[in-house]
Amino acid sequence: MLVHICCSVDSHYFLSELHKAYPDEKLIGFFYNPNIHPKEEHDLRLQDVRRSCNMLNIQLIEGEYDTQVWFNNVKGLENEPEKGDRCNVCFDTRLVKTAQLAKEMQIQKFTTTLLSSPMKEQQVLYRQGDVIAEKNDLEFIKINVRANGGVNKQNELAKEDKLYRQNYCGCQFALKQQRSKQDKIIFEMMSSVGGQIMPASNEYRKLTFNQRDILEKEGKGYILTQQENLAWRLLLGRAWHKKEVIHSYIIARSNSKKKAKSSKIVWTKPKIDNFYQIFQTQLNLLSSKEKISLLSQKEGQYALDSNLLVGFSQKDDSVFIDINTLNFFLNTDYKDVIDMIKNPPKYIQEMHLRYGLCGMESINPIIILDTQIPHDVTLEIQSVFQNERNFVVFEEM
Numbered sequence: 001m002l003v004h005i006c007c008s009v010d011s012h013y014f015l016s017e018l019h020k021a022y023p024d025e026k027l028i029g030f031f032y033n034p035n036i037h038p039k040e041e042h043d044l045r046l047q048d049v050r051r052s053c054n055m056l057n058i059q060l061i062e063g064e065y066d067t068q069v070w071f072n073n074v075k076g077l078e079n080e081p082e083k084g085d086r087c088n089v090c091f092d093t094r095l096v097k098t099a100q101l102a103k104e105m106q107i108q109k110f111t112t113t114l115l116s117s118p119m120k121e122q123q124v125l126y127r128q129g130d131v132i133a134e135k136n137d138l139e140f141i142k143i144n145v146r147a148n149g150g151v152n153k154q155n156e157l158a159k160e161d162k163l164y165r166q167n168y169c170g171c172q173f174a175l176k177q178q179r180s181k182q183d184k185i186i187f188e189m190m191s192s193v194g195g196q197i198m199p200a201s202n203e204y205r206k207l208t209f210n211q212r213d214i215l216e217k218e219g220k221g222y223i224l225t226q227q228e229n230l231a232w233r234l235l236l237g238r239a240w241h242k243k244e245v246i247h248s249y250i251i252a253r254s255n256s257k258k259k260a261k262s263s264k265i266v267w268t269k270p271k272i273d274n275f276y277q278i279f280q281t282q283l284n285l286l287s288s289k290e291k292i293s294l295l296s297q298k299e300g301q302y303a304l305d306s307n308l309l310v311g312f313s314q315k316d317d318s319v320f321i322d323i324n325t326l327n328f329f330l331n332t333d334y335k336d337v338i339d340m341i342k343n344p345p346k347y348i349q350e351m352h353l354r355y356g357l358c359g360m361e362s363i364n365p366i367i368i369l370d371t372q373i374p375h376d377v378t379l380e381i382q383s384v385f386q387n388e389r390n391f392v393v394f395e396e397m
Contacts, residue, residue, distance in 0.1 A: 001025045004098040004112035008048040008163045013154035014116040017145045029053050032063030032097050034070035035090050036170035040202035048164040082174045099136045111141035118151050162224040185384050194344040200231035200388035211393045221396035226389045236382040247337040251366035252350040257381040262313035264375045278329050278356035281349050318365045322372045336370050
């Protein structure tokens with residue numbers, strides 16, 4: 001039997017129950033979901049389905065990610081609500097492809113794990129599956145795994161087997177409506193231009209589940225859980241000096257500014273109480289002796305080098321750092337701000353820098369400039385903070 005698979009959360013329990021109902025059938029999974037956006041989300045779900053099928057000893061066929069076919073099919077239905085006409089077309093797109101593959105493989109029966117999803121209209125799927133089956137001289141298998149507490153059992157199994165539990169169906173149009181109701185920015189459709197991995201991003205989730213898979217291969221114990229954090233994204237960041245836009249880089253968790261003028265910028269050498277915090281990323285890789293040596297070296301250099309200064313706006317809470325001082329703090333060798341934008345530091349490095357200069361809970365705008373400009377820098381920063389749940393993996397001792 002060919003089984004269309006939409007995601008591991010639905011398929012893991014569905015395949016287990018399907019095997020009980022049809023013990024003599026060889027089940028073959030088919031992952032085909034051009035409706036899932038962005039591609040990073042599609043690939044993460046595919047990664048998790050591979051793991052699930054491997055756990056269940058089920059062969060998996062991976063379909064093409066032909067998104068243009070899906071977009072063409074749902075054209076004009078973009079504003080339909082979830083469980084509306086767009087969903088029906090989306091079901092047809094995937095079920096037709098599954099039926100075609102079943103015929104090619106000379107498999108008489110097919111079905112879909114969409115039947116297990118509480119977010120899908122089961123009776124609609126039954127009807128659509130029967131119509132497609134009849135057109136292709138196949139049999140569409142209808143099975144209700146939701147009954148008798150099936151949804152709860154499905155969720156419990158997903159948690160027990162540490163699956164990736166996504167928080168939207170996959171379709172960007174449904175996601176847009178969902179986030180609009182929540183009054184949230186669609187973080188799922190945003191990626192850093194420079195490839196920086198941000199909390200609550202697709203890249204962050206991918207990294208987390210890669211870590212899960214590595215620990216499993218190494219036979220190490222771990223806990224997969226979720227944490228709720230205040231995530232940050234920069235929507236727009238610009239700086240002007242003498243009415244000309246200048247190169248600038250906005251450090252993570254900088255608050256918004258609406259064309260704020262700095263007035264005079266005081267470039268000074270502040271005493272940094274949490275000096276070691278700035279270098280925390282580097283210190284984590286060193287022995288105790290090496291940590292003491294590095295901190296001693298950095299403190300000495302900071303005290304003696306008259307060019308290592310931090311700028312403070314006399315008009316508001318904005319903080320400025322030139323690229324030379326930034327290189328000292330982060331142990332980088334950026335030629336200029338453009339170089340930094342193309343190859344940004346790790347998010348955690350920016351957070352350590354913020355902690356050391358302004359404090360752990362600060363949201364002061366911290367702006368990196370090419371030079372130590374003494375006055376009149378105008379800032380326009382549009383940033384957003386919103387609560388997001390992040391999957392995290394803790395290795396057990």
